[in-house]
Amino acid sequence: QLRLQESGPGLVKPSETLSLTCTVSGGSIRSSSYLWGWIRQSPGKGLEWIASIYYSGNTYYNPSLRSRLTISIDTSTKEFSLKMSSVTAADTALYYCARHEYFDFWSGSGWFDSWGQGTLVTVSS
Amino acid sequence: EMELTQSPATLSVSPGESATLSCRTSQSTNFLAWYQQKPGQAPRLLIYGASTRATGVPARFIGGGSGTDFTLTISSLQSEDFAVYYCQQYDKWPFFGPGTKVD
Numbered sequence: 001q002l003r004l005q006e007s008g009p010g011l012v013k014p015s016e017t018l019s020l021t022c023t024v025s026g027g028s029i030r031s032s033s034y035l036w037g038w039i040r041q042s043p044g045k046g047l048e049w050i051a052s053i054y055y056s057g058n059t060y061y062n063p064s065l066r067s068r069l070t071i072s073i074d075t076s077t078k079e080f081s082l083k084m085s086s087v088t089a090a091d092t093a094l095y096y097c098a099r100h101e102y103f104d105f106w107s108g109s110g111w112f113d114s115w116g117q118g119t120l121v122t123v124s125s
Numbered sequence: 126e127m128e129l130t131q132s133p134a135t136l137s138v139s140p141g142e143s144a145t146l147s148c149r150t151s152q153s154t155n156f157l158a159w160y161q162q163k164p165g166q167a168p169r170l171l172i173y174g175a176s177t178r179a180t181g182v183p184a185r186f187i188g189g190g191s192g193t194d195f196t197l198t199i200s201s202l203q204s205e206d207f208a209v210y211y212c213q214q215y216d217k218w219p220f221f222g223p224g225t226k227v228d
Contacts, residue, residue, distance in 0.1 A: 037219075039219075046211075046221060046222075046223050046224065047168065047211060047213075047221035047224075048221065049218060049219035049220065049221070060218070062218060063218070096167055096168075098167075100219075101173075103156060103215055107217055107218065108218060109156060109215040109216065109217060109218060109219065110215050110219065111158040111170060111173045111213060111215055111219070112158075112160075112168070112170060112213075112219070113170045113173075113179060113180075114170075115167035115168060115169070116167065117166075117167055118167055
């Protein structure tokens with residue numbers, strides 16, 4: 001059974017870079033049918049897709065966050081990671097990693113069929 | 126940019142009753158998914174492609190609609206169905222609606 005587990009610091013200072021890692025187990029990260037993505041959830045903005053990545057390195061970013069994001073993948077360790085720079089209090093949220101079944105590979109559109117339990121990130125000095 | 130509106134914000138129903146949740150998109154699409162989220166848990170995929178149930182989802186969850194108006198019907202509500210339900214469009218990039226709480 002596929003399992004995704006987020007890890008990373010729970011507290012980040014304003015203007016610094018948030019770094020999260022998702023470890024995939026119970027399935028292949030090299031599947032040709034899926035992307036691997038990050039979604040966040042906050043009381044103010046609800047659920048928001050952040051970014052996704054294909055095992056070969058194709059990346060997809062939310063246009064509203066793109067300038068601050070880097071998503072990467074390491075198939076040897078079955079991990080993918082997210083870096084978000086210049087964080088503010090508005091980035092405080094529960095961050096989920098998820099398997100992203102794509103409908104259109106070129107746009108990255110699709111749905112999320114398996115989720116991690118989420119990790120809470122608070123931006124505060 | 127695509128906008129999603131879900132109604133009602135809260136739906137009060139009793140076990141055994143049916144519930145119909147609405148999701149309206151600002152642009153015509155057939156690329157819509159539904160998720161269920163219980164307190165303290167991650168969202169769970171219920172429906173994709175507007176009407177296709179995900180693996181393991183009970184038949185009482187029925188997705189319908191097309192164009193700009195979509196529905197999720199839960200027939201004969203079970204106690205475990207009380208949760209928040211989100212729609213998500215994937216016309217260009219994934220975008221979620223604000224949710225409907227079923228209590």
